[in-house]
Amino acid sequence: MSRRTAIVVGAGVGGLTAAMKLAHEGWRVELHEKLDVPGGRCGRIEGDGFRFDLGPTIMLMPFVFERTFASVGRKLSDYLQLVRCDPNYQVTFRDGATLTLTTELTKMREELERLEPGSFERYLRFLAKGRERHDVSLEHFVGKHFDSVAEFLTPSNLPRIFTVGAHRKLFGQVAQAFKDPRLQQVMSFQTMYLGVSPFEAPAVFSLLPYTELAVGVWYPMGGMGAIPRALEKVCREEGVTFHYNSEVKQIVVENGRAVGVALPDGRVSKADVVVCNADYPWAYKHLIDPKVSAKPELEKKRYTSSGYMLYLGVKRRYDELKHHNMFFGADFKGSFGDIFERLQVPEDPSFYVNAPAHTDPSMAPPGKDALYVLVPVPHQAPHLDWKIEGPKVRAKVFQRLAELGMPDLERDVEFERVITPDDWASSLNLERGSNFGLAQNMFQIGPFRPKVWDEKIQDLYFCGASCQPGTGVPTVMISADLAVQKINERSPAPHGARVGVKGLAAEGPTP
Ligand SMILES: Cc1cc2nc3c(=O)[nH]c(=O)nc-3n(C[C@H](O)[C@H](O)[C@H](O)COP(=O)(O)OP(=O)(O)OC[C@H]3O[C@@H](n4cnc5c(N)ncnc54)[C@H](O)[C@@H]3O)c2cc1C
Structure with a gap:
C-alpha cells in the first residue's frame, strides 16, 4: 500500500512540528514556505556579525520542547543546548526604581x-x-x-x-x-x-x-531561532521535502475535500491532507475560496497587539543591561487602553530590551552587543501611519535609555533594522500585523478558538498561534500535536506506518 501524503503550508514552529510528526508516523510530507528560511515569527535577523531573534526571545515550558522531540524518538539535547537565565529579568519603573526577578527565593x-x-x-x-x-x-x-x-x-x-x-x-x-x-x-x-x-x-x-x-526562563544557545532550525533538521532526517520561496496561493478543494495547494508557478500539488500553518485568520481570508467556505466572523474577533521593533548592533557591550529587561512607562493602565481600545501608540510607551550576547557570545562580535527592542503597539489601523509613528517611537526609546545612563547608545549603533506592524503583516501574512494572532480573552479560548480541523472542508487541518490552544512557541507545538492527533483519528495511519506515537497531551502536566 502506498504511503499517504500531506502538504504543510508554512514552516513556522507549528508547521515544522506537524511535518516532523507526520513524517515520523510514515506520511510522505511536502512543506511549502513563503520565505527562504524556517521559523516564521520565530525566525532570525542577521547582519555584520550580529544575530537577533526576530520575535520570541523567552523560552518557557522547556518540558514541552523535550516531549515534542521525544515524541519522534529524539533527545532535545542532541539538537539544542538549553541554559537557564538567571536573573529572569530586570524591570525598571518610571520612578527610576528597579526590580530584579530571580528564581532565588x-x-x-x-x-x-x-x-x-x-x-x-x-x-x-x-x-x-x-x-x-x-x-x-x-x-x-x-x-x-x-x-x-x-x-x-x-x-x-x-x-x-x-x-x-x-x-x-x-x-x-x-x-x-x-x-x-x-x-x-x-x-x-x-x-x-x-x-x-x-x-x-x-x-x-x-x-x-x-x-x-x-x-x-530558558534560552537555547544560538537564540530562539535555533528551535525551528532544530525542528527542520529532524524533518529532513524523517524525509520531509522542503520548498522555500514557495508561497501557496490557494488551498484547492474538490467535492468538499482539500486535495492540494496551488503554487506560485500555477501548478497544483496534490496530497491526501493539507495542514495549514499560515496564521488562521489570514489563511481563511486569502487561501480558501469564499464560495467553498468563509468565516466573516473573524473580522469581529479581538486581535492581539503588534510590535514596533528595533534590532541594534552596537559597538560596545552594555553592562547596564541584563539578558531580559523591561522598562515600564508612566501610565500602565492607560497604555493598555491606548494599545487595545483606542488603537493609538502610548505617549510614554513601555518596552522590552533583549541582550542575548550577555549569555551567548555567538550573538554579537566580541566586545559588542546585539540589542533587540520590542515596543508593544496596536495592530494595524487605518489612522496609524508607521512612516510617521515609527521615528517617534524610536526617538522615545533612545531618550528613555539615555535618561537611564545610556546616552551614547544611538551613536554606538553600527547595524540597525526596524520592523513595524505593516512589515509583520506583509512579510509573514499576519492579519492586521497582529503579532500573536487572535487574542486569548475569555471568549476566544478553548472551544471558542478556531479548531485544528475544518468543519466544512474535509482533510483540511490547521495548526499555529490563532488555533487551539493558543499563541506562544510551546503552545503552537501543542497545537501541531493536536492537529496530528486529529489527522490520525480521522484519516487512520497508512499501512506499515509507525503508529501509537504518544501525543503531548497524553504526557501529563508537570515537568
Ligand atoms: C515580537 C514577538 C515576540 C514574541 N515573543 C514570544 C516569546 O518570548 N515566547 C514565546 O513563546 N512566544 C513569543 N511570541 C509568539 C510566537 O512567536 C508565536 O506564537 C509562534 O512563533 C507562532 O508560530 P506559528 O507556527 O503559529 O506561526 P508563524 O511563525 O507565523 O509561521 C507561519 C509560517 O507560514 C508562512 N506562510 C504564511 N502564509 C504562507 C503561504 N501562503 N504559503 C507558504 N507559507 C506561508 C509564514 O511565512 C511563516 O513562516 C512572540 C511573537 C512575536 C511576533
Whole structure:
C-alpha cells in the first residue's frame, strides 16, 4: 500500500512540528514556505556579525520542547543546548526604581520587600495559586482539543474552569494580592507575552509568573531561532521535502475535500491532507475560496497587539543591561487602553530590551552587543501611519535609555533594522500585523478558538498561534500535536506506518 501524503503550508514552529510528526508516523510530507528560511515569527535577523531573534526571545515550558522531540524518538539535547537565565529579568519603573526577578527565593524576598513590606508572603500564595492553575490547565485544557462548547462545559470541567480562573480578569486578582502599583505591574505584564492586556486577560494567566519562577526562563544557545532550525533538521532526517520561496496561493478543494495547494508557478500539488500553518485568520481570508467556505466572523474577533521593533548592533557591550529587561512607562493602565481600545501608540510607551550576547557570545562580535527592542503597539489601523509613528517611537526609546545612563547608545549603533506592524503583516501574512494572532480573552479560548480541523472542508487541518490552544512557541507545538492527533483519528495511519506515537497531551502536566 502506498504511503499517504500531506502538504504543510508554512514552516513556522507549528508547521515544522506537524511535518516532523507526520513524517515520523510514515506520511510522505511536502512543506511549502513563503520565505527562504524556517521559523516564521520565530525566525532570525542577521547582519555584520550580529544575530537577533526576530520575535520570541523567552523560552518557557522547556518540558514541552523535550516531549515534542521525544515524541519522534529524539533527545532535545542532541539538537539544542538549553541554559537557564538567571536573573529572569530586570524591570525598571518610571520612578527610576528597579526590580530584579530571580528564581532565588531569598533574593526575591529582598527585592519584593524593598518595594512593599509584607509582600513576599502574598507572593508565595500568588505563586501557589499560579501553580494550581498551571497544573489544572495543562492537564485538562491546554493539551486537549475542544470540538464544541458542550465538550468544554462538562460537569467535571466546570469546577476546573473556576479553579483556573478562566471566568475572572487577571489584573483584579493581582491588585488584591499586591498594593504597590509597581508590583501589580510586575505580576501581570506577562500577558503581553501573548499580546493581551492584563486588564482583559483571564486570571488563568497568573500561571505565567509561576512558570517563570518555578520552571524558569530558558534560552537555547544560538537564540530562539535555533528551535525551528532544530525542528527542520529532524524533518529532513524523517524525509520531509522542503520548498522555500514557495508561497501557496490557494488551498484547492474538490467535492468538499482539500486535495492540494496551488503554487506560485500555477501548478497544483496534490496530497491526501493539507495542514495549514499560515496564521488562521489570514489563511481563511486569502487561501480558501469564499464560495467553498468563509468565516466573516473573524473580522469581529479581538486581535492581539503588534510590535514596533528595533534590532541594534552596537559597538560596545552594555553592562547596564541584563539578558531580559523591561522598562515600564508612566501610565500602565492607560497604555493598555491606548494599545487595545483606542488603537493609538502610548505617549510614554513601555518596552522590552533583549541582550542575548550577555549569555551567548555567538550573538554579537566580541566586545559588542546585539540589542533587540520590542515596543508593544496596536495592530494595524487605518489612522496609524508607521512612516510617521515609527521615528517617534524610536526617538522615545533612545531618550528613555539615555535618561537611564545610556546616552551614547544611538551613536554606538553600527547595524540597525526596524520592523513595524505593516512589515509583520506583509512579510509573514499576519492579519492586521497582529503579532500573536487572535487574542486569548475569555471568549476566544478553548472551544471558542478556531479548531485544528475544518468543519466544512474535509482533510483540511490547521495548526499555529490563532488555533487551539493558543499563541506562544510551546503552545503552537501543542497545537501541531493536536492537529496530528486529529489527522490520525480521522484519516487512520497508512499501512506499515509507525503508529501509537504518544501525543503531548497524553504526557501529563508537570515537568
Ligand atoms: C515580537 C514577538 C515576540 C514574541 N515573543 C514570544 C516569546 O518570548 N515566547 C514565546 O513563546 N512566544 C513569543 N511570541 C509568539 C510566537 O512567536 C508565536 O506564537 C509562534 O512563533 C507562532 O508560530 P506559528 O507556527 O503559529 O506561526 P508563524 O511563525 O507565523 O509561521 C507561519 C509560517 O507560514 C508562512 N506562510 C504564511 N502564509 C504562507 C503561504 N501562503 N504559503 C507558504 N507559507 C506561508 C509564514 O511565512 C511563516 O513562516 C512572540 C511573537 C512575536 C511576533
